[in-house]
Amino acid sequence: MSLEGVRALVFDVFGTVVDWRSGVAREAAPFLARHGSAADPAAFADAWRRRYQPAMEEVRSGRRPFTRLDVLHRENLEAVLPDAGIDPARVPPAELDALNLAWHRLDPWPDAVAGLTRLKARYIIAPLSNGNIILMTDMAKRAGLPWDAILGAEVARAYKPAPEAYLRTAEILAMRPEEVCLVAAHNGDLAAARRCGLRTAFVPRPTEHGPEQRTDLSPDQEWDLVATDFVELAARLGL
Amino acid sequence: MSLEGVRALVFDVFGTVVDWRSGVAREAAPFLARHGSAADPAAFADAWRRRYQPAMEEVRSGRRPFTRLDVLHRENLEAVLPDAGIDPARVPPAELDALNLAWHRLDPWPDAVAGLTRLKARYIIAPLSNGNIILMTDMAKRAGLPWDAILGAEVARAYKPAPEAYLRTAEILAMRPEEVCLVAAHNGDLAAARRCGLRTAFVPRPTEHGPEQRTDLSPDQEWDLVATDFVELAARLGL
Numbered sequence: 117m118s119l120e121g122v123r124a125l126v127f128d129v130f131g132t133v134v135d136w137r138s139g140v141a142r143e144a145a146p147f148l149a150r151h152g153s154a155a156d157p158a159a160f161a162d163a164w165r166r167r168y169q170p171a172m173e174e175v176r177s178g179r180r181p182f183t184r185l186d187v188l189h190r191e192n193l194e195a196v197l198p199d200a201g202i203d204p205a206r207v208p209p210a211e212l213d214a215l216n217l218a219w220h221r222l223d224p225w226p227d228a229v230a231g232l233t234r235l236k237a238r239y240i241i242a243p244l245s246n247g248n249i250i251l252m253t254d255m256a257k258r259a260g261l262p263w264d265a266i267l268g269a270e271v272a273r274a275y276k277p278a279p280e281a282y283l284r285t286a287e288i289l290a291m292r293p294e295e296v297c298l299v300a301a302h303n304g305d306l307a308a309a310r311r312c313g314l315r316t317a318f319v320p321r322p323t324e325h326g327p328e329q330r331t332d333l334s335p336d337q338e339w340d341l342v343a344t345d346f347v348e349l350a351a352r353l354g355l
Numbered sequence: 356m357s358l359e360g361v362r363a364l365v366f367d368v369f370g371t372v373v374d375w376r377s378g379v380a381r382e383a384a385p386f387l388a389r390h391g392s393a394a395d396p397a398a399f400a401d402a403w404r405r406r407y408q409p410a411m412e413e414v415r416s417g418r419r420p421f422t423r424l425d426v427l428h429r430e431n432l433e434a435v436l437p438d439a440g441i442d443p444a445r446v447p448p449a450e451l452d453a454l455n456l457a458w459h460r461l462d463p464w465p466d467a468v469a470g471l472t473r474l475k476a477r478y479i480i481a482p483l484s485n486g487n488i489i490l491m492t493d494m495a496k497r498a499g500l501p502w503d504a505i506l507g508a509e510v511a512r513a514y515k516p517a518p519e520a521y522l523r524t525a526e527i528l529a530m531r532p533e534e535v536c537l538v539a540a541h542n543g544d545l546a547a548a549r550r551c552g553l554r555t556a557f558v559p560r561p562t563e564h565g566p567e568q569r570t571d572l573s574p575d576q577e578w579d580l581v582a583t584d585f586v587e588l589a590a591r592l593g594l
Binding site: 186 | 479487488495505506527528
């Protein structure tokens with residue numbers, strides 16, 4: 117297994133680089149308490165996240181023009197609050213806006229910054245996330261993620277796993293698809309990238325969905341590279 | 356003069372952050388010599404650059420769909436070579452491609468990296484250049500420019516000084532125009548940004564066009580801030 121000929125590593129971010137569940141729960145906890153909700157913050161994070169794919173599917177299907185993720189997250193927040201016993205119409209919009217920025221303040225997995233810093237010595241490194249540019253930029257600045265550029269859905273104007281998200285990213289990099297490797301904790305994302313000709317590296321994140329996680333614990337295809345974390349990924353590449 | 360309320364500094368790049376004329380001349384010199392041209396490398400850089408605005412005007416006018424700058428530079432190279440006594444049809448395309456990457460390998464002005472590094476402590480910093488994403492990314496990686504994100508024409512799908520280039524950049528940053536400040540060595544760029552509501556900082560680069568430069572030596576409006584270089588700009592902002 118090697119990545120010969122690869123010049124750019126692009127990364128899934130939610131789950132692969134950052135721990136979205138803990139971060140959203142941490143930010144939601146004081147909000148829920150303040151509004152008298154008994155909802156468990158981690159369960160609230162899961163519920164908010166469950167609306168993520170259906171919201172993007174509206175765009176992928178063409179039923180809705182491209183809309184950036186901050187807007188979808190904000191709509192999804194209003195949709196999920198009643199399940200936590202909170203009427204969004206009774207919360208000041210500025211407070212909802214502030215909670216929506218939870219997604220900008222997620223912590224990286226412990227190996228992420230060190231691994232990315234090593235990988236950056238040889239490769240162009242960039243997010244290929246469904247998160248929008250300012251979300252990724254705020255997150256990187258807070259967490260010290262040393263990206264060379266911010267790529268992803270808003271730049272490609274397409275949400276993964278639509279082929280355009282991968283192919284336009286390679287085109288923007290002025291590279292052939294096989295010169296670009298997607299690093300992700302999700303087999304489905306890697307499968308879509310491989311169908312477009314990208315190389316693939318799997319880094320499992322077995323607690324992304326909490327201690328009971330059953331999905332994406334192991335590779336379901338022979339990906340070009342498999343590593344336990346980003347530091348091992350760098351070491352496997354001789355960095 | 357201050358920039359109160361500003362959260363992002365966006366930068367013109369060619370001329371403001373990097374010395375394009377010296378860099379292109381340095382890269383063109385061995386090419387010209389190899390092909391028996393007696394053209395002066397700096398004059399060749401000027402001639403190549405003179406075709407920059409007309410090429411973008413084809414896009415701004417709507418006569419041509421958005422086309423990234425690497426492609427325009429490559430076309431302009433073929434157009435300008437005959438004036439240097441070189442028939443582009445007799446040069447291997449890979450050699451023209453390589454020379455076209457001269458624009459990816461420009462050196463920053465001596466104060467640029469130090470100034471940007473200080474400014475980054477408080478502001479989101481990003482290029483708002485007509486250069487495309489991979490051009491800006493390659494340049495930053497080689498030169499150590501510590502951008503938080505790569506913005507500009509390819510992300511906004513519009514070439515400066517079209518208003519969309521500035522307004523879409525603010526929208527992508529999820530900021531009001533007055534929360535964004537353009538830093539540029541060109542009065543015309545700043546004037547266009549101001550018409551869109553952005554704040555403005557002028558940093559003259561009196562040798563961008565060589566020792567005989569007559570343009571943009573001083574501010575022609577009361578810009579929000581004027582500084583001699585990026586380190587002074589940082590100092591003026593208390594950084």
